[in-house]
Amino acid sequence: MKVVKFGGSSLASGAQFQKVIEIINADPDRRVVVVSAPGKRNDADTKVTDLLIKYAKHPDRKTIVEEIWARYQEIADFFQVPAELLQPLKSELENLPQQNYSNSDFLLAAFKAHGEKINAQLLTIILQEQNKPAEFFDPEKSGLIVTNNPHDAHVLPQTYDRLADFQNPNKILVVPGFYGRSEDGEIATFSRGGSDITGAIMAKGLHADLYENFTDVDAVFAVNPQLVKNPIPIKLMTYRELRELSYTGFSVFHDEALIPTIEAQIPINVKNTNHPDLPGTLVVPEKDFKPQHTITGVASSKHFSALYLHRYMLNKEVGFTLKLLEIFYKYNISYEHMPSGIDDLTVIFDQNQFNGDLREQMCEEIRATLGPDRLEWIDDYAIIMVVGEGMRNKIGVLKRIVDPLAQANIGIHMINQGASRISIMLGTKQADASTAVKKIYQQFFESKE
Numbered sequence: 001m002k003v004v005k006f007g008g009s010s011l012a013s014g015a016q017f018q019k020v021i022e023i024i025n026a027d028p029d030r031r032v033v034v035v036s037a038p039g040k041r042n043d044a045d046t047k048v049t050d051l052l053i054k055y056a057k058h059p060d061r062k063t064i065v066e067e068i069w070a071r072y073q074e075i076a077d078f079f080q081v082p083a084e085l086l087q088p089l090k091s092e093l094e095n096l097p098q099q100n101y102s103n104s105d106f107l108l109a110a111f112k113a114h115g116e117k118i119n120a121q122l123l124t125i126i127l128q129e130q131n132k133p134a135e136f137f138d139p140e141k142s143g144l145i146v147t148n149n150p151h152d153a154h155v156l157p158q159t160y161d162r163l164a165d166f167q168n169p170n171k172i173l174v175v176p177g178f179y180g181r182s183e184d185g186e187i188a189t190f191s192r193g194g195s196d197i198t199g200a201i202m203a204k205g206l207h208a209d210l211y212e213n214f215t216d217v218d219a220v221f222a223v224n225p226q227l228v229k230n231p232i233p234i235k236l237m238t239y240r241e242l243r244e245l246s247y248t249g250f251s252v253f254h255d256e257a258l259i260p261t262i263e264a265q266i267p268i269n270v271k272n273t274n275h276p277d278l279p280g281t282l283v284v285p286e287k288d289f290k291p292q293h294t295i296t297g298v299a300s301s302k303h304f305s306a307l308y309l310h311r312y313m314l315n316k317e318v319g320f321t322l323k324l325l326e327i328f329y330k331y332n333i334s335y336e337h338m339p340s341g342i343d344d345l346t347v348i349f350d351q352n353q354f355n356g357d358l359r360e361q362m363c364e365e366i367r368a369t370l371g372p373d374r375l376e377w378i379d380d381y382a383i384i385m386v387v388g389e390g391m392r393n394k395i396g397v398l399k400r401i402v403d404p405l406a407q408a409n410i411g412i413h414m415i416n417q418g419a420s421r422i423s424i425m426l427g428t429k430q431a432d433a434s435t436a437v438k439k440i441y442q443q444f445f446e447s448k449e
């Protein structure tokens, strides 16, 4: 059995829905279909999820509801869905402001989730009208239970016990991606792009043989195709390679979605809805992989800040890092990386965690508690990740990475090699990140060296 997930770009219009239905029909093993909300039809378009966020903020603006509904109506018209079958979906959208929510964050989460919920119900209706045994899977009623974080929920283990009950070889289960029911009974979404996570949860919970993730590109490429024209497609890669690259900017697959598939050792096939006959990218466990290139891919992410701390004899001081981590814990801040020297420590954070004067307060407490000789906050921080199982045991890889950066006059603030045996992480200024990625890609995939 295969779980298939279709991203927003694959479901952005009636014509795209038609391709999706052909893909489902082409393989009887495709029995669990996870859908995103309608995405962009062109560069100037707006994703339905973003329209729903606007709607949540201005629930009395009729024009926004009309704009959202028009997206679904266009799809329904393409398939000539009878109006009476659509009315309940339209009412569900219109009645969102009248429902009860425990606070404004859960209200926003519920509005966002309805992009997927209405799309899944619509696809179910269209398939049923075509005499297919489609059934809507309701994450709230069916027990896709997640933590109480309204916009960054995580699946809870009890979900997997319940999902096993949904195995049915005679049905096509249509599942809205992106959300679940929180422990307290409200809708909570995963982080943006999180329908990939739902697909992975369903694949693990229903013991799929393969998780097919359909999107709008032919494969996962060795570099973001928005940075380099026609980059080489990756045919085969490992879970951990994709996880490191997704984490650092390969937005084609959500980094958290790797976890359930790794736990269940289910291969992932990233494919293009517009060219379903192409093989796409197959993501597999390390045991099934033999590297073809020294590096598999290179990515960058620019949303980081760094805290630099200097204190002589740091290496001899028992409990320094413990106290620092306690302060992060108190302020509910997670950190991404912590490279250190004998008297120095750099802590790299996701910038998006710091609102208002939180950063100032936290730094003040660090000063007061730890008395560093120097404390510096660096807002302009990007991370470049060079990833490849093939880098292990190869001599001179670091030289090949840093040479083109030196030639391009790009300063490197940090290098972290060894923690993850299959990646080298570099810190640069945000303005240098894209050029650095292009130069590294050229070095490994275009130069003859």
Ligand SMILES: Nc1ncnc2c1ncn2[C@@H]1O[C@H](COP(=O)(O)OP(=O)(O)O)[C@@H](O)[C@H]1O
Residues within 6 Å of the ligand: 006, 007, 008, 009, 010, 036, 039, 193, 214, 215, 216, 217, 219, 220, 221, 222, 223, 224, 225, 226, 249, 250, 251, 252, 253
């Ligand atoms: N290395 C990469 N390989 C392929 N696509 C990438 C890569 N890095 C970023 N992307 C972007 O990811 C996009 C697909 O992801 P996304 O927009 O989330 O699709 P979907 O709507 O299917 O969920 C592509 O259109 C591409 O611009």
Ligand SMILES: N[C@@H](CC(=O)OP(=O)(O)O)C(=O)O
Residues within 6 Å of the ligand: 006, 007, 008, 009, 036, 037, 039, 047, 049, 050, 115, 177, 178, 191, 192, 193, 194, 195, 196
């Ligand atoms: N619709 C949600 C979830 C999602 O996964 O979307 P997409 O498959 O279009 O990336 C979002 O925009 O974040």
